[in-house]
Amino acid sequence: MAPLILYNHPLSPPCRLVRLVAGIIGVDLKIEDVKDVYKDLKTPEMLKKNPQHTVPILEDHGLYISESRAIAMYLVSKYAKDDSLYPKDINKRVLVDQRLFFDQDLFQRIVNVFTPVFQGKQAEPSHIEKANDSLETLNRMLDGKQWLAGDQVTIADYAVANSLSVLEFNPNSGVDPTKQPNVKQWLSRVESSHTKCGEVAREYREALKKVLQK
Numbered sequence: 001m002a003p004l005i006l007y008n009h010p011l012s013p014p015c016r017l018v019r020l021v022a023g024i025i026g027v028d029l030k031i032e033d034v035k036d037v038y039k040d041l042k043t044p045e046m047l048k049k050n051p052q053h054t055v056p057i058l059e060d061h062g063l064y065i066s067e068s069r070a071i072a073m074y075l076v077s078k079y080a081k082d083d084s085l086y087p088k089d090i091n092k093r094v095l096v097d098q099r100l101f102f103d104q105d106l107f108q109r110i111v112n113v114f115t116p117v118f119q120g121k122q123a124e125p126s127h128i129e130k131a132n133d134s135l136e137t138l139n140r141m142l143d144g145k146q147w148l149a150g151d152q153v154t155i156a157d158y159a160v161a162n163s164l165s166v167l168e169f170n171p172n173s174g175v176d177p178t179k180q181p182n183v184k185q186w187l188s189r190v191e192s193s194h195t196k197c198g199e200v201a202r203e204y205r206e207a208l209k210k211v212l213q214k
Helices: 011-027 044-048 068-079 090-117 125-140 153-171 181-191 195-212
Strands: 004-008 029-033 058-059 062-067
Touching: 004 011, 011 029, 011 068, 011 153, 011 181, 029 058, 044 058, 058 068, 062 068, 068 090, 068 153, 090 153, 125 181, 153 181, 153 195, 181 195
Parallel strands: 004 029
Antiparallel strands: 004 058, 058 062
16 A cells, blocks of 8 residues: 655644654655745645645645644554554543644643744743643642553553654743653653653754754
8 A cells, every 4th residue: 555645844733743653553654845825825726625724634645734732643543553552441531632633722831931932032921831830730640550541551641742842942942841850750651751852852952953054
Protein backbone atom coordinates (compact mmCIF):
# COMPACT_ATOMS: atom_id res chain seq x y z
CA MET A 1 0.00 0.00 0.00
CA ALA A 2 1.26 3.46 -0.90
CA PRO A 3 2.20 5.64 2.08
CA LEU A 4 -0.17 8.23 3.41
CA ILE A 5 0.62 11.82 2.42
CA LEU A 6 1.17 14.51 5.04
CA TYR A 7 1.10 18.13 3.91
CA ASN A 8 3.54 19.51 6.40
CA HIS A 9 5.53 22.52 7.51
CA PRO A 10 8.78 21.78 9.38
CA LEU A 11 8.15 24.51 11.97
CA SER A 12 4.53 23.62 12.70
CA PRO A 13 4.04 22.00 16.14
CA PRO A 14 0.71 20.46 15.02
CA CYS A 15 2.50 18.85 12.08
CA ARG A 16 5.13 17.59 14.48
CA LEU A 17 2.46 15.87 16.58
CA VAL A 18 1.18 13.99 13.53
CA ARG A 19 4.69 12.89 12.52
CA LEU A 20 5.34 11.74 16.09
CA VAL A 21 2.18 9.66 16.43
CA ALA A 22 2.63 8.15 12.97
CA GLY A 23 6.20 7.21 13.83
CA ILE A 24 5.23 5.63 17.14
CA ILE A 25 2.58 3.38 15.58
CA GLY A 26 4.68 2.61 12.49
CA VAL A 27 2.71 4.40 9.77
CA ASP A 28 4.76 5.50 6.77
CA LEU A 29 4.17 9.07 5.68
CA LYS A 30 5.14 10.75 2.45
CA ILE A 31 6.00 14.26 3.57
CA GLU A 32 4.95 17.08 1.25
CA ASP A 33 6.40 20.28 2.70
CA VAL A 34 4.41 23.45 2.16
CA LYS A 35 6.84 26.31 1.57
CA ASP A 36 4.43 29.24 1.92
CA VAL A 37 1.48 28.43 4.18
CA TYR A 38 -0.17 31.76 3.37
CA LYS A 39 -0.08 31.21 -0.39
CA ASP A 40 0.32 27.54 -1.27
CA LEU A 41 -2.62 26.39 0.87
CA LYS A 42 -5.04 28.77 -0.86
CA THR A 43 -4.83 27.29 -4.33
CA PRO A 44 -8.10 25.78 -5.61
CA GLU A 45 -6.58 22.29 -5.35
CA MET A 46 -5.53 22.69 -1.71
CA LEU A 47 -8.74 24.43 -0.66
CA LYS A 48 -10.66 21.37 -1.85
CA LYS A 49 -8.48 19.23 0.40
CA ASN A 50 -8.78 21.56 3.38
CA PRO A 51 -11.09 24.60 3.28
CA GLN A 52 -9.38 25.88 6.45
CA HIS A 53 -6.15 26.33 4.45
CA THR A 54 -4.01 25.10 7.34
CA VAL A 55 -1.47 22.36 7.94
CA PRO A 56 -1.28 19.55 8.76
CA ILE A 57 -3.42 17.82 6.18
CA LEU A 58 -3.42 14.04 6.00
CA GLU A 59 -4.31 12.37 2.71
CA ASP A 60 -5.29 8.74 3.05
CA HIS A 61 -6.20 7.45 -0.42
CA GLY A 62 -8.83 10.06 -1.21
CA LEU A 63 -9.72 10.96 2.39
CA TYR A 64 -8.47 14.35 3.58
CA ILE A 65 -8.24 15.16 7.28
CA SER A 66 -7.14 18.40 8.94
CA GLU A 67 -6.56 19.32 12.61
CA SER A 68 -3.62 17.54 14.23
CA ARG A 69 -5.55 16.02 17.13
CA ALA A 70 -8.22 14.62 14.82
CA ILE A 71 -5.49 13.16 12.61
CA ALA A 72 -3.78 11.55 15.60
CA MET A 73 -7.09 10.03 16.73
CA TYR A 74 -7.71 8.70 13.24
CA LEU A 75 -4.25 7.21 12.79
CA VAL A 76 -4.36 5.32 16.07
CA SER A 77 -7.95 4.16 15.57
CA LYS A 78 -7.25 2.82 12.08
CA TYR A 79 -3.60 1.77 12.01
CA ALA A 80 -2.27 1.12 15.53
CA LYS A 81 -1.73 -2.49 16.59
CA ASP A 82 -3.71 -1.86 19.78
CA ASP A 83 -5.80 0.89 21.34
CA SER A 84 -3.46 1.81 24.19
CA LEU A 85 -2.80 5.31 22.80
CA TYR A 86 -6.49 6.00 22.19
CA PRO A 87 -8.72 3.51 24.04
CA LYS A 88 -11.88 2.07 22.50
CA ASP A 89 -13.50 1.88 25.94
CA ILE A 90 -15.69 4.99 26.03
CA ASN A 91 -15.03 5.62 29.73
CA LYS A 92 -11.30 5.68 29.06
CA ARG A 93 -11.48 7.45 25.72
CA VAL A 94 -13.48 10.38 27.06
CA LEU A 95 -10.63 11.23 29.43
CA VAL A 96 -8.24 11.36 26.48
CA ASP A 97 -10.69 13.51 24.53
CA GLN A 98 -11.07 15.93 27.43
CA ARG A 99 -7.31 16.39 27.70
CA LEU A 100 -7.07 16.92 23.94
CA PHE A 101 -9.68 19.68 24.14
CA PHE A 102 -7.72 21.19 27.03
CA ASP A 103 -4.60 21.05 24.87
CA GLN A 104 -6.30 23.03 22.11
CA ASP A 105 -6.79 25.97 24.46
CA LEU A 106 -3.37 25.47 26.06
CA PHE A 107 -1.61 25.57 22.70
CA GLN A 108 -3.28 28.83 21.72
CA ARG A 109 -2.20 30.41 25.00
CA ILE A 110 1.37 29.24 24.37
CA VAL A 111 1.28 30.60 20.82
CA ASN A 112 0.31 34.02 22.20
CA VAL A 113 3.44 33.92 24.37
CA PHE A 114 5.77 32.36 21.84
CA THR A 115 5.13 34.19 18.57
CA PRO A 116 6.31 37.66 19.70
CA VAL A 117 9.90 36.34 19.73
CA PHE A 118 9.79 36.23 15.93
CA GLN A 119 8.81 39.90 15.89
CA GLY A 120 11.40 41.03 18.40
CA LYS A 121 8.69 41.84 20.94
CA GLN A 122 7.76 40.82 24.46
CA ALA A 123 4.58 38.89 25.16
CA GLU A 124 1.72 40.80 26.73
CA PRO A 125 1.50 40.33 30.52
CA SER A 126 -2.10 39.08 30.24
CA HIS A 127 -1.01 36.36 27.82
CA ILE A 128 1.78 35.29 30.16
CA GLU A 129 -0.67 35.13 33.05
CA LYS A 130 -3.12 32.97 31.07
CA ALA A 131 -0.38 30.57 29.96
CA ASN A 132 0.86 30.17 33.52
CA ASP A 133 -2.69 29.60 34.70
CA SER A 134 -2.95 26.70 32.23
CA LEU A 135 0.30 25.25 33.54
CA GLU A 136 -1.07 25.37 37.08
CA THR A 137 -4.19 23.56 35.85
CA LEU A 138 -2.04 20.95 34.13
CA ASN A 139 -0.06 20.47 37.33
CA ARG A 140 -3.30 19.78 39.21
CA MET A 141 -4.39 17.30 36.53
CA LEU A 142 -1.19 15.36 37.11
CA ASP A 143 -1.38 15.37 40.90
CA GLY A 144 -0.78 11.77 42.00
CA LYS A 145 -0.81 10.51 38.41
CA GLN A 146 1.81 9.20 36.01
CA TRP A 147 -0.11 10.11 32.85
CA LEU A 148 -2.77 12.60 31.85
CA ALA A 149 -5.55 10.16 31.00
CA GLY A 150 -5.47 6.73 32.60
CA ASP A 151 -2.64 4.47 33.68
CA GLN A 152 -0.57 4.58 30.49
CA VAL A 153 0.69 7.08 27.94
CA THR A 154 -1.85 8.22 25.34
CA ILE A 155 -2.02 10.67 22.47
CA ALA A 156 -3.16 13.24 25.04
CA ASP A 157 0.25 13.08 26.71
CA TYR A 158 2.03 13.48 23.39
CA ALA A 159 -0.20 16.36 22.32
CA VAL A 160 0.21 18.38 25.51
CA ALA A 161 3.94 17.71 25.78
CA ASN A 162 4.30 18.75 22.14
CA SER A 163 2.56 22.04 22.89
CA LEU A 164 4.76 22.74 25.91
CA SER A 165 7.97 22.03 24.02
CA VAL A 166 7.43 25.17 21.96
CA LEU A 167 8.32 27.19 25.06
CA GLU A 168 11.90 25.87 24.94
CA PHE A 169 12.65 28.32 22.17
CA ASN A 170 11.61 31.39 24.10
CA PRO A 171 13.20 30.76 27.52
CA ASN A 172 12.67 34.36 28.58
CA SER A 173 8.93 34.32 27.94
CA GLY A 174 8.03 34.18 31.63
CA VAL A 175 6.32 30.82 31.16
CA ASP A 176 8.30 27.79 32.36
CA PRO A 177 6.56 24.39 32.65
CA THR A 178 9.48 22.95 34.64
CA LYS A 179 8.54 25.19 37.58
CA GLN A 180 5.49 23.00 38.08
CA PRO A 181 6.81 19.86 39.85
CA ASN A 182 4.22 17.40 38.53
CA VAL A 183 4.58 18.75 35.00
CA LYS A 184 8.37 18.56 35.12
CA GLN A 185 8.36 14.90 36.17
CA TRP A 186 5.66 14.02 33.65
CA LEU A 187 7.56 15.66 30.77
CA SER A 188 10.54 13.46 31.55
CA ARG A 189 8.33 10.37 31.43
CA VAL A 190 6.81 11.39 28.11
CA GLU A 191 10.17 12.11 26.52
CA SER A 192 11.51 8.69 27.54
CA SER A 193 8.34 6.78 26.56
CA HIS A 194 9.44 6.26 22.95
CA THR A 195 12.58 6.88 20.90
CA LYS A 196 10.52 8.74 18.30
CA CYS A 197 10.00 11.59 20.77
CA GLY A 198 13.67 12.54 20.74
CA GLU A 199 14.01 12.07 17.00
CA VAL A 200 11.11 14.35 16.09
CA ALA A 201 12.19 16.94 18.68
CA ARG A 202 15.70 17.11 17.17
CA GLU A 203 14.27 17.67 13.70
CA TYR A 204 12.14 20.50 15.01
CA ARG A 205 15.00 22.16 16.89
CA GLU A 206 17.21 22.10 13.83
CA ALA A 207 14.52 23.68 11.67
CA LEU A 208 13.79 26.38 14.23
CA LYS A 209 17.46 27.24 14.78
CA LYS A 210 17.79 28.05 11.08
CA VAL A 211 14.89 30.47 11.31
CA LEU A 212 16.12 32.13 14.52
CA GLN A 213 19.59 32.58 13.03
CA LYS A 214 18.08 34.52 10.15
